[in-house]
Amino acid sequence: MEVFGASVETKVILVVEDDLRVGESLCLLLKRRGYKTLFATNGKEALQLFRQQEINLVITDLVMPKMDGIALLEAIKNLKPETEVIVISAQGTIEKAVQAMKLGAFDFIEKPINPRVISLLVERALERQTLVIQNRDLRSKLEDRFHFKNIVGKSEKMVKVFDLIRHIAPYDSSVLIIGESGTGKELIANAIHYHSPRASKPFVKVSCASLSEGIIESELFGHEKGAFTGAIASRKGRFEMAHEGTLFLDEVEDIPPSTQIKLLRVLQEGEFERVGGNKTIKVDIRIIAASNRDLQEEVRKGNFREDLYYRLNVVNIKLPPLRERKEDIPFLVNFFIEKFNQRYRMNVKGVSQRALNRLMDYQWSGNVRELENTIESALVVNHPEVLDLPHLPQEIREYSGVPEVVPFKIGTPLQEIERKMLLQTLRATKGNKRKAAKLLGINVRTIHRKIREIEGERTIS
Ligand SMILES: Nc1ncnc2c1ncn2[C@@H]1O[C@H](COP(=O)(O)OP(=O)(O)OP(=O)(O)O)[C@@H](O)[C@H]1O
Ligand SMILES: [Mg+2]
Numbered sequence: 001m002e003v004f005g006a007s008v009e010t011k012v013i014l015v016v017e018d019d020l021r022v023g024e025s026l027c028l029l030l031k032r033r034g035y036k037t038l039f040a041t042n043g044k045e046a047l048q049l050f051r052q053q054e055i056n057l058v059i060t061d062l063v064m065p066k067m068d069g070i071a072l073l074e075a076i077k078n079l080k081p082e083t084e085v086i087v088i089s090a091q092g093t094i095e096k097a098v099q100a101m102k103l104g105a106f107d108f109i110e111k112p113i114n115p116r117v118i119s120l121l122v123e124r125a126l127e128r129q130t131l132v133i134q135n136r137d138l139r140s141k142l143e144d145r146f147h148f149k150n151i152v153g154k155s156e157k158m159v160k161v162f163d164l165i166r167h168i169a170p171y172d173s174s175v176l177i178i179g180e181s182g183t184g185k186e187l188i189a190n191a192i193h194y195h196s197p198r199a200s201k202p203f204v205k206v207s208c209a210s211l212s213e214g215i216i217e218s219e220l221f222g223h224e225k226g227a228f229t230g231a232i233a234s235r236k237g238r239f240e241m242a243h244e245g246t247l248f249l250d251e252v253e254d255i256p257p258s259t260q261i262k263l264l265r266v267l268q269e270g271e272f273e274r275v276g277g278n279k280t281i282k283v284d285i286r287i288i289a290a291s292n293r294d295l296q297e298e299v300r301k302g303n304f305r306e307d308l309y310y311r312l313n314v315v316n317i318k319l320p321p322l323r324e325r326k327e328d329i330p331f332l333v334n335f336f337i338e339k340f341n342q343r344y345r346m347n348v349k350g351v352s353q354r355a356l357n358r359l360m361d362y363q364w365s366g367n368v369r370e371l372e373n374t375i376e377s378a379l380v381v382n383h384p385e386v387l388d389l390p391h392l393p394q395e396i397r398e399y400s401g402v403p404e405v406v407p408f409k410i411g412t413p414l415q416e417i418e419r420k421m422l423l424q425t426l427r428a429t430k431g432n433k434r435k436a437a438k439l440l441g442i443n444v445r446t447i448h449r450k451i452r453e454i455e456g457e458r459t460i461s
Helices: 020-032 043-052 069-079 094-102 115-144 156-168 185-194 213-221 257-269 295-300 306-312 326-343 353-361 367-382 414-428 433-440 444-455
Strands: 012-016 036-040 057-061 084-089 107-110 175-179 203-207 246-250 271-273 280-282 286-291 315-319
Touching: 012 020, 012 043, 020 036, 020 057, 020 115, 036 043, 043 057, 043 069, 057 069, 057 115, 069 084, 069 094, 084 094, 084 115, 094 107, 107 115, 156 185, 156 315, 175 185, 185 203, 185 246, 185 286, 185 315, 213 257, 257 271, 257 306, 295 306, 326 353, 326 367, 414 433, 414 444, 433 444
Parallel strands: 012 036, 012 057, 057 084, 084 107, 175 286, 175 315, 203 246, 246 286
Antiparallel strands: 271 280
16 A cells, blocks of 8 residues: 655665574565664664664564664654554563554564564555654644645635635625535634634624525614514624624525515615614624525525625635645545544544545545545544545445546547547546536437447446
8 A cells, every 4th residue: 555645765674683693584584575674683783773873663572672662752752752662572462562562663473483474564565654654744744834724725815716716705795605605615614703803703603595585684784673473582693793894694595585675774784773773773793695506606696685786796705626736635534534533532543545546536526625524424434544435435436537538549440439439428428428428529419329328239337
């Protein structure tokens, strides 16, 4: 198993063994596998070497003069905890080997040493060590450059978003955030508020889609006692609650037209009346709106007021979907592993390269939220040491991306090229014939005919 970001530099292994014959043959074996080796005949000598040089892995005998394997292990784990230690146990030292495991040894191997077993162990230990170091480096990187509190992204597109946020947060201008479901709109709205001078004042959210036409106005503007049946007391609306702070209008496209016009007035004049009231209330708020639809398109269709759109869209933030910034996925995955390690008190070390590759290939229709949920359930269900392919849900495990290129040998019969191209395009469109026809520049009737011709030969998979 190849590991994400594993460096290609030569790994250094320290072999500690008082039996010269065993130690030397072990060193020889490891050298043949491409590792650099150092050799010590007791714990004391080993520790000296360990202090002087960069050592990735220690393989140590347990019973030795001067300083034994257990004492060495403890000293190493104190000095550099990410160093992995494999202990060699001889007859009668199994008890000690088990004790070593409890003290953080990676594994133990019994004498006589089987070359195949030790090679495998070494490989796995180094792999784990790389992951531990990598996670630590990643964490510190996340903390400085790419971190906007709890927002991760190092893709060019996200870095641009972060720059924009820093730039506009201090001002009172309205912000419109557009992005598919789960791309982090609410997270960004929060970040803007908490990077603005209004940070110590309320951040109030309204989910416009969840409010029926009848109650949205009283939710937004409040109502006076007796304004409608059931209004037994007067009540403040969200606008009043957000006074001096920020009001976040989520799913703003769902505000009914009659309310849109009232909203426009608040935005223009900063004042409104409660439902059933005639006292004019003045508020000082900043508005951040979010939508997962192309709001301009809604304006064109006549579903959303153009004047309101321009009022909201003073600053426009477009959040790219995950499929347009796959390079963020490794960072997000590690960020979520860390997050759930803390939440569930787990100690997952990282993610394997093959699992990461698959996570990057996968088409995340639910974007970051879907990725986050996937990582959470994989960790909670499996408690893995390292998140790997088998821990991912079947749908992702078995996902095979459709290649974007279909290669042909020179001289391939045109008929064959047409057949293959048609099939691959259909796979890419998940069987959508209309889309496939459009991509291929033929009409739908033609594609149906061609499919029938091919189906004469085989069924489409
Ligand atoms: N860049 C990111 N870094 C870290 N976590 C993120 C990022 N983007 C989104 N998330 C996480 O993904 C989840 C969804 O984010 P959020 O609720 O902000 O998305 P949304 O665009 O408002 O979604 P919806 O349209 O469904 O309301 C949250 O748990 C959030 O913490
Ligand atoms: Mg949201």
